[in-house]
Amino acid sequence: MRSTSTSVALRQARQHLLETGQCPSGLVDDRLARSWRRSLDNGLAPTGRLGCHDNLEHPALRQLRSLHQELLAHSRPVMEYLFEQVRDSQSVVVLASPCGTLVDTCGDPYFLGKAERVALTSGASWHEAQRGTNAIGTALAEMAPVEVHGAEHFLERNGFLTCAAAPILSGTGQLLGILDISSEHSRGNPHTLGLVSTAAHMIENRLLVSGSQRHIRLHLHPHPEGIGTVAEGIVLVSEDGWVVGANRSALAMLRLSAGQLGSVSLDQVLDARLDDLMQRHQRRPEAPLSLRRHDGAALFGQLVPDRRTVRATPAQPPTPQAPDDALARLDTGDARWRAAAAKTRRVLDKPIPLLIQGESGVGKEWFARSAHQSGPRRNGPFVAVNCAALPESLIESELFGYAAGAFTGGRREGRAGLLREAHGGTLFLDEIGDMPLALQTRLLRVLQERQVVPLGSAQPVAVDFALVCASHRHLREEAEQGRFRSDLYYRINGLAVELPPLRERTDFEALSQQLLQSIEPGRTLRLAPSVMAALQNYRWPGNLRQCASVLRTAVAMLDAHEDRVEWHHLPDDFQHELQRAERFAAEPQPARAPQNLDELSQSAIQQALESCRGNMSHAARTLGISRQTLYRKLAQRKQRAAR
Template identity: 65%
Template structure:
């Protein structure tokens, strides 16, 4: 924002905002205008008081501090250094969490009293909705470094301040907190924004090195002398070459965005193979390597790694030992490109405050996908609470979701009820078939998502909640919103990222899915052997439209396995339900030409079917034989036997 907007322009813009509810263009910076508008929308008035609690309970502050130990540990030394740079400008250095609550402050003794009068102290919230336009809250809202000077603050009581703040991001681009310098606007430091931005980068680099110490770290700069400076790029790379962390400089150097972290191979952005990179490091560990980006830019790179990391390019066994466990989403991947694209998108936002909306027909595995997404993120050890909005009776859904206090209504539990929303605190809330939620409940849910708090039935006070939100539906929610059957504002709130899961008939990995289901069912029913499917039956099953999708296929196979007689290990027509046999035999047999035009690249020969499934699984597992065998639901020895003499490049 412009720190030197004239007082006359500020007064004119503020008066126009109060009179018309809109900030005129041209008078003030666009970000300032957006912030003032948000402040008005939050119910604040320039001459009014903040809507925040200046002194929350000590328990709340302790909880916030306990939730951010690494951020605090790595920020404090940098804050002390930063304070030394502004010590004589009557300023206070502030660290806030991702919601704008102040966690740690260092203040000039001459400025501390003024700062305390406007609650620039630990425990106070400086979120925009509570304090109006201010550097901390506006940096949160705009997700970038900002400076707010004097009368640019929305609340007039804060006009004596000049503030500069910068976000602090994790190695995966997640917002962790805000670093701020606030002082008397008459004595503000001329380079406060540059200082606080540089200090935030120092904290980010310290955090990246700490959180990615088990990974290979690549330090990048356009000049070898720049490596080790605050201006260097840092990339964390897994043992198999995937970028798993990066600072902002590295993202810019490599032409990447935060969402590309975790989904990009290093070889796709730098002209170097992991083996060559590590081989050079082993020969000359202190000498930077000259590399080029795929756009042709020259960068110098130096490898750093924890001493416990023992993988080398000449010892594949050691390298394989350090390959990280694949996440739960990857373990579900059996080779279909559409399903994988949905998983890759969802994986990029896991752990970030972005709601995910999973769309797809009934039975495609939306809840299975949601559970895997939860298990792939930082909340994996916290609760996963699933609620089927279509299955709870309407007269019970309110108390079921929001909970109730003792004696709130006739039939209420004597001890009260926590409610599913509060049960999800710290974890993931999964709302299945959200399109069937009654409109009245949609309104209450929207309020919960906006305020991040729940008011149980019969209670007078709201209770804070923190959960990741995943919703699922087979309905077209946008169409329902346009027709008034679903709240548009709720739709936009839950639609941070939409992923579409393909129907079973649209997937190219049918055989791999079937084999995995059979392996699971064989274990479930204690069969003790691998179940096969007769070739002609398998060809028919592969071209059947499966209106019930994976749920229908699983039920069919479960029944068929139960029908196997002693000594049988192959499913045939006689093991299929009669209605399915009728449907399968009524459909014309597909010709090879017809098979080529369908979305399923499936041949009618059993060997070709098996080989196609194996190829898909090996591709999904990137050549890892053990992982491919798990995806196919067979043993590694069986996979080797089916491959015969084939190589697995």
């Protein structure tokens, strides 16, 4: 944004906006005008106060940081370097998540104290909907580097700040975070926006290189001396020659858009085949490759077919040995899944129950089995009980067992029951949220006393097992509404981890390859690039279970000599579903704007519930209201809908 906007012009534009709802042309630039209008549409007032204390509490902040641990790890060294460049200006360097919540700060202690007074601190949201025009929120909305000076902030309480922010993008164009430098308005530097943009590119390059182990890497620049600098282009190429990732410099050099990644081969953009480049690299590994675009423009490249990087880096401390256990064998690279596995490993040798949450089909039982096989009880039994599948009339006898002659129709010698069968190993209670309340009482007693009393017997039997439970329901809210015993919830929730749905995972390519290998272990199978791209963009309502079923059917359609899954191998109904999904995504969906305050409120509630995946507590915190208020508003909506 322009730093030359005069205070008079800003005051006139702001007054005109408040009176008419529009910014007059010529007084402020278009980007600032758009942001001010969005701020006004979000119900903010320049002199208004924030509705509530909206910082994430420590557990929620820790969870958010764990979701973005790779981004944090690669950003922190760059943030510290960046702070050294602006140390004398009393500044703070800030990293925000893709939703605008601050996850890390690095800065001058004196200015940090001032910044905290306006919640410029970890855990606070600086999304435009909460803070109005500001560099972080506006860079997020515009998906471009942004600078906001003093009175250009929509909220007057932030007018003492000058901020510059830039998006951090993945190699496929996905927003990973926002990097920001904030300082007092009187100490602003005209080079800050350039500094923060360059630093964001540095982080992007570090992340791209670290995640390139499964691909061939091609570093590009118009001059050979530019390879290895922050201005270089970095391209990820699959083994069969498809361009599957690139930083922004590479996209510009190759004249590609992020949307073309995965559907363009290297020889379509460069006058060279991958096999030829590999041979030239093997002959002279250190020599830059002379390349040309198809339009004749010259480029130079350096091929990196393995984990080596051409950029000189300082010596790093030894990397800790990666775990080699059953959980590691399921790990295909998604950061959220990996964080859940890392937490789980810490409690496997402790008497702490594990609660696995996530949508149906995300692989909760696979995760539970792998946790058992990775722990000290791996040689004991793993007993899985689907609480939603057992008939209510049988679940008590199945779980607790029964004595000889306990009831008509039972086995003459009685039955030990699944709880006793798990002795010395792991008991996995899947979909525990569907267990009848009466049975929850008996289970709670067993967990407290570590004894089972079979039906028809008065003699307790000692049991010793590790407890793992799973549910697709949000059990805390089930307990709050009386549908699940709160004392049982706190007993089984020693460590809660949530597995991400397939549509949100970042490792689809590796995961699908693992599924193909499990379907045909002795056969090298792969997905055609166009099929891979379509499957990656699909919503997968059935998650891993649905994906495995689709791939299993597709593999069955392959002829003996075929090793690549093409479109015609997919089930017909699934092909139609993919095509419908692509058409729906391509067509802009008209949305009627809310017509009054009530509709605006209901729209905000719906968006918050969707973004928080139905978690009422998180949604209420996002909206800045209490959970009881949120329940009341939802009840009012249901009453109006029933009229």
